[in-house]
Amino acid sequence: MNGQDVLERYESGEMNFTRANLSGINLMGADLIGANLAHADLHHSILILAYLNRSNLTHANLKGTKLCGANLSQADLLNANLCDADLHGAILYGADLRGADLSLATLVDANFRDADLRNVNFSGADLRGACLRGANLREEKRAYKGANLRGADLRGADLRGANLSGADLSRSNLIGANLSEATLRNADLTEANLTDAILNGTFLTDANLTEANLSRAILRNCKLNRAQLNEANLADADLRDATLSDAKLHKTNFQRANLTRSRLNRAEFNHANLRHATLVDALLIKAYLGRADLREANLAGANLAGAELSSALLNGAILQGATLPDGSVQT
Template sequence: MNPDELLSRYNAGERDFFLIDVNGVNLMGATLRAVDLTYANLSQTKLVQANLSRATLHNANLQGVDLHHSNLRGADLSGADLMGANLVAANLSFATLTGVDLSGANLSFVHLMGADLNGANLCQVNLLGADLRGSLLIGANLSRSNLSRCYLFEADLSEANLEQVNWQSSLYNRQTCFPEAFDPEQIGAYLIAPNVSLAGLDLSGVNLTRENLQGANLSQINLNQANLCWADLRDANLQGANLSEANLSGANLQGANLSQTNLEGANLSGTTMPNGELHQCALIQKPAGR
């Protein structure tokens, strides 16, 4: 089907384009809101600045598609093949991306707030400056991806593959250039890998269940209300860190530096603590019943 026929039928009220083949066509700026493109072949299609909000792209072939600055807010892309896709600055907020293959894709400055990326393949993906607030990345493959400057407040990274990720950590400033509508005043919160330095960052509320933080420099970090259940914090530097009301149940803190660490109200049940160092904490867990 050629693009003119597709748009003509859509404008006439048709929304069901199941299994359609529009491989490699130009649909730049097209409006296809709430369209059903289940199992459609859109590989190499140009959809720059297209409006596909609330569209259904379940199991669609989107290899190499150009969705630069497109609107996919609330879209269903579960099971879609997005290998090598260009999604720079695209809006995928609250989209469903469970099990998608995004390996090799460019998602720099993409908006993924509240998106469901559980089980997604994000191997070697560029997520520079991406907004991942409240996103679900449970079991996602993020190996060898670029996650520098990502905003990850309340993101769920449980059981994610974080091997060889680029963890460059720096705060945004007024001189940093961002795409339109991206707020440079926001504080960047970053994914974590062994021996990384995240001193002084704000990761309050983040879910890092079972993550490997061994040897990480987390001095002065804010992990208030963070979920660090069963996390590996062996030999980590937590000097002056805020872990108030954090869940550290089952976490391993053997050899960690807890000097002046705030553990007020933290859940320390089953936690492996460094010998004789709790007395150095600025505030420790309050006794039950007080």
């Protein structure tokens, strides 16, 4: 069957192309809205700017297929093989991609708004500037593993409000991405690069951010309770009003970071670098600051009641109005 045959059959009312062998076919700009292409073999075919809205591509083989600018909104792509496919600027709004393989796919500026992406494999995919706003990538016990975004390129991506609970984002590149209001509970962000990323109000509770780079990131009102940030780089980050209670901050770099009004109760700051950090009115009740470097830090009005400060470096630190570990207030 060639492209012309497919289009003629579709125009005559036939919608069923289940298990059809359409590999290498050229259907550029074709209108196949609502077609049933389940289990079809479309590998290395050309579907640039094709209309595949609401089509059924369940288990379809789309390996290496060119789908640039294709409209796949509300399409069913359950368990589809899209490995190495080119979906540059494609529309996948509200599409169901559960269990699909998008590893190494090109997804630059693709629109995944409100798509179901549970259990999707995005490892090594190019998602620069992609929109995953409101997309569902969450882990569900016994049903879906967290999305695999290991090593994915998500620079400048829009992930606002996306659910990435339990997702694997280790070693991913999230430079300049916007993750505001996204949920990343329990997510693995080990060694991820989040330089200049925007994480306002993001939920990162219990997330693993070990050795992640968050320099200059904006994390205002971000929830980082119990998060692991050991050896992470938060230099020049904006953490105003963020919550980091019980966080693990061993050797974390907070140089020049702004932690005004942040809640850091019981956080473990051993060997952390807080030089020149601003901790005005921060809550550090029972925080462990063993050998933390607080030189030239501004702790004015901070509450350090019950905190371990005895081995911290405090040369040049400002403590006016701070509540000290013994409960007294520094004048």
